[in-house]
Amino acid sequence: MKNYRYRYQISFRAILVLFVLLSGGIGTYAERDPLPSWYDGAAKKAILSFVKETTEKSSPKYVQPGDRIAAFDQDGTLWTEHPLYAQAMFALERVGQLAPQNPEWKDKQPFKAVLERDHEAMGKFTEQDWMEIVAATHAGMSTEEFHTLVKQWLATAKAPRFNRPYTDLIYQPMLEVMKYLREKGFKTYIVTGGGQEFVRVYSEQVYGVPPEQVVGSSIVTKYEVINGKPVLMREPKPFLIDDGPGKAIGINMFIGKRPFAAFGNSGGDAEMLQWTQAGEGARLMMLVHHDDATREYAYGPAGGLPDTHVGTFSDALLSQAKSNGWIVISMKDDWKRIFPFEK
Amino acid sequence: MKNYRYRYQISFRAILVLFVLLSGGIGTYAERDPLPSWYDGAAKKAILSFVKETTEKSSPKYVQPGDRIAAFDQDGTLWTEHPLYAQAMFALERVGQLAPQNPEWKDKQPFKAVLERDHEAMGKFTEQDWMEIVAATHAGMSTEEFHTLVKQWLATAKAPRFNRPYTDLIYQPMLEVMKYLREKGFKTYIVTGGGQEFVRVYSEQVYGVPPEQVVGSSIVTKYEVINGKPVLMREPKPFLIDDGPGKAIGINMFIGKRPFAAFGNSGGDAEMLQWTQAGEGARLMMLVHHDDATREYAYGPAGGLPDTHVGTFSDALLSQAKSNGWIVISMKDDWKRIFPFEK
Numbered sequence: 001m002k003n004y005r006y007r008y009q010i011s012f013r014a015i016l017v018l019f020v021l022l023s024g025g026i027g028t029y030a031e032r033d034p035l036p037s038w039y040d041g042a043a044k045k046a047i048l049s050f051v052k053e054t055t056e057k058s059s060p061k062y063v064q065p066g067d068r069i070a071a072f073d074q075d076g077t078l079w080t081e082h083p084l085y086a087q088a089m090f091a092l093e094r095v096g097q098l099a100p101q102n103p104e105w106k107d108k109q110p111f112k113a114v115l116e117r118d119h120e121a122m123g124k125f126t127e128q129d130w131m132e133i134v135a136a137t138h139a140g141m142s143t144e145e146f147h148t149l150v151k152q153w154l155a156t157a158k159a160p161r162f163n164r165p166y167t168d169l170i171y172q173p174m175l176e177v178m179k180y181l182r183e184k185g186f187k188t189y190i191v192t193g194g195g196q197e198f199v200r201v202y203s204e205q206v207y208g209v210p211p212e213q214v215v216g217s218s219i220v221t222k223y224e225v226i227n228g229k230p231v232l233m234r235e236p237k238p239f240l241i242d243d244g245p246g247k248a249i250g251i252n253m254f255i256g257k258r259p260f261a262a263f264g265n266s267g268g269d270a271e272m273l274q275w276t277q278a279g280e281g282a283r284l285m286m287l288v289h290h291d292d293a294t295r296e297y298a299y300g301p302a303g304g305l306p307d308t309h310v311g312t313f314s315d316a317l318l319s320q321a322k323s324n325g326w327i328v329i330s331m332k333d334d335w336k337r338i339f340p341f342e343k
Numbered sequence: 344m345k346n347y348r349y350r351y352q353i354s355f356r357a358i359l360v361l362f363v364l365l366s367g368g369i370g371t372y373a374e375r376d377p378l379p380s381w382y383d384g385a386a387k388k389a390i391l392s393f394v395k396e397t398t399e400k401s402s403p404k405y406v407q408p409g410d411r412i413a414a415f416d417q418d419g420t421l422w423t424e425h426p427l428y429a430q431a432m433f434a435l436e437r438v439g440q441l442a443p444q445n446p447e448w449k450d451k452q453p454f455k456a457v458l459e460r461d462h463e464a465m466g467k468f469t470e471q472d473w474m475e476i477v478a479a480t481h482a483g484m485s486t487e488e489f490h491t492l493v494k495q496w497l498a499t500a501k502a503p504r505f506n507r508p509y510t511d512l513i514y515q516p517m518l519e520v521m522k523y524l525r526e527k528g529f530k531t532y533i534v535t536g537g538g539q540e541f542v543r544v545y546s547e548q549v550y551g552v553p554p555e556q557v558v559g560s561s562i563v564t565k566y567e568v569i570n571g572k573p574v575l576m577r578e579p580k581p582f583l584i585d586d587g588p589g590k591a592i593g594i595n596m597f598i599g600k601r602p603f604a605a606f607g608n609s610g611g612d613a614e615m616l617q618w619t620q621a622g623e624g625a626r627l628m629m630l631v632h633h634d635d636a637t638r639e640y641a642y643g644p645a646g647g648l649p650d651t652h653v654g655t656f657s658d659a660l661l662s663q664a665k666s667n668g669w670i671v672i673s674m675k676d677d678w679k680r681i682f683p684f685e686k
Contacts, residue, residue, distance in 0.1 A: 214599065218596060223588030223591050239596075252486060257553075257554055274568070
């Protein structure tokens with residue numbers, strides 16, 4: 001009898017738990033809009049039908065969970081890149097910090113322009129100029145020392161205009177897309193032209209993307225044992241430039257699977273979208289167009305700002321998008337809310 | 344009333360399901376040995392206590408699930424590498440297939456030695472010789488074409504002595520370790536000196552390791568659009584040599600987290616084990632020693648076979664293992680069963 005009673009108690013609790021789970025689950029599922037910061041438009045509709053097509057078992061374009069890969073560019077796609085990429089700001093500030101130890105920089109380009117805040121000259125920096133700045137500011141230390149520097153910088157640096165930490169300037173609608181895709185069994189990857197080690201410092205906390213799902217540009221590292229402790233020293237030599245065609249190369253190298261969805265905002269993302277689209281089945285290719293000077297910035301075909309050091313959403317990219325059926329997201333018309341800090 | 348009855352039915356089924364789950368789960372959990380192909384010895388004990396230490400919430404060395412990373416070398420650690428790595432056999436067979444289109448190879452080293460099956464000369468191949476063979480046999484095609492070649496080869500090639508497909512010659516005890524670690528929330532990575540694209544063709548099917556968890560050596564790829572379709576063409580230039588110090592570099596680049604466990608069998612794995620050990624908390628470093636000439640092969644300190652083209656388990660590595668507390672797995676004394684096909 002006691003035994004029976006005990007069993008009955010377990011059953012009762014089991015029922016209770018099950019009912020709570022079922023009712024709660026079904027209730028929220030039916031009502032919840034997974035993309036509340038998106039206006040009901042073609043872009044939102046495309047995301048919702050892509051997810052339906054690839055994840056409902058009855059769909060002819062159903063994709064096995066292990067193959068559900070989504071790739072996101074970062075600068076300009078997940079967070080603000082104007083007036084300059086956050087990582088470029090980090091590099092420029094480090095030039096200032098390191099200047100006392102490098103007195104020759106006062107007369108040597110590209111450092112001279114940085115130290116004099118000569119924005120016109122900086123606007124004309126070549127890739128080689130940037131590489132010299134990266135070499136001087138991102139190398140010559142261990143990966144751990146670099147992480148510490150990035151963490152310290154992120155904790156104190158403020159983005160111009162918004163006067164907030166850079167990691168506040170992330171796009172709420174894109175966070176919702178990432179979360180929604182993950183809930184539907186997709187692995188979300190960041191595929192960035194920015195530095196892989198830089199982005200990995202905050203990717204998990206900011207985007208929910210763990211370090212192993214960040215593919216980015218990298219410099220050569222060298223294994224050394226210092227005082228009996230192995231370290232990876234960062235060398236002033238580029239390794240992978242994860243931009244343009246490098247994004248398809250990086251995706252293949254790091255993931256070894258073709259994404260079913262890819263999100264970008266510039267010409268540097270075109271090959272990633274092409275590579276995604278070349279696969280079979282349902283594929284989703286989207287480009288964020290910065291056409292909202294009021295709430296963020298307007299550049300590219302929307303005009304407005306000069307396009308210095310930021311990804312170029314050119315007219316050519318716009319026509320490529322049109323002829324390929326890539327979906328252009330209008331910040332102004334598709335997004336109800338831009339940043340998480342806005343209510 | 345009808346409603347009540349319906350609810351009662353749901354409850355009854357819920358109870359049934361719960362009881363089956365609970366009794367089944369608890370029953371098998373208590374009885375099951377996760378490593379049945381291992382003798383009860385120091386190696387098996389080390390694995391079990393490492394898992395306990397890192398995964399039981401009450402343990403002071405508990406590791407968050409997201410940080411549970413385990414790295415496995417492949418050749419000689421997960422499958423047989425004697426008398427030659429499978430991938431080297433693939434390359435040599437392709438030299439034979441491509442010879443008619445390359446008549447000059449008859450008089451040109453290293454191809455001449457391969458075509459004449461001059462094992463003595465092949466035993467003396469330098470890294471440069473091997474690179475020439477890789478360039479001739481692994482490059483000049485798209486990644487997709489390469490995958491097809493590898494698949495075809497794996498389906499037909501037989502390993503000498505055992506006269507079985509190469510993918511049959513995997514170590515049952517290591518499969519058990521991988522499976523056990525995965526059940527305990529670890530992500531298992533293959534970190535191989537072999538070709539990343541080669542291993543990814545079969546890693547999921549053979550080891551349960553998906554492509555994105557295979558870190559390996561790679562050659563440069565180039566993005567090209569051919570007949571409107573983007574492809575990645577394999578170029579005859581090395582990109583990452585994922586061996587020796589390259590394994591620590593590869594782990595940092597691809598995973599961005601330090602493994603808590605690493606398994607190898609040769610000097611090419613030493614830096615991976617060092618890198619693993621240099622982290623805090625509980626770390627497990629193990630080396631497979633091939634000392635079983637009867638069931639597999641004996642080489643390294645166990646002597647026996649000459650060490651051509653296979654990882655060197657040297658006396659130096661053995662003393663490094665001793666002084667660092669790395670655990671040496673004896674195939675002969677630690678493994679009850681070597682291959683899955685053995686009963």
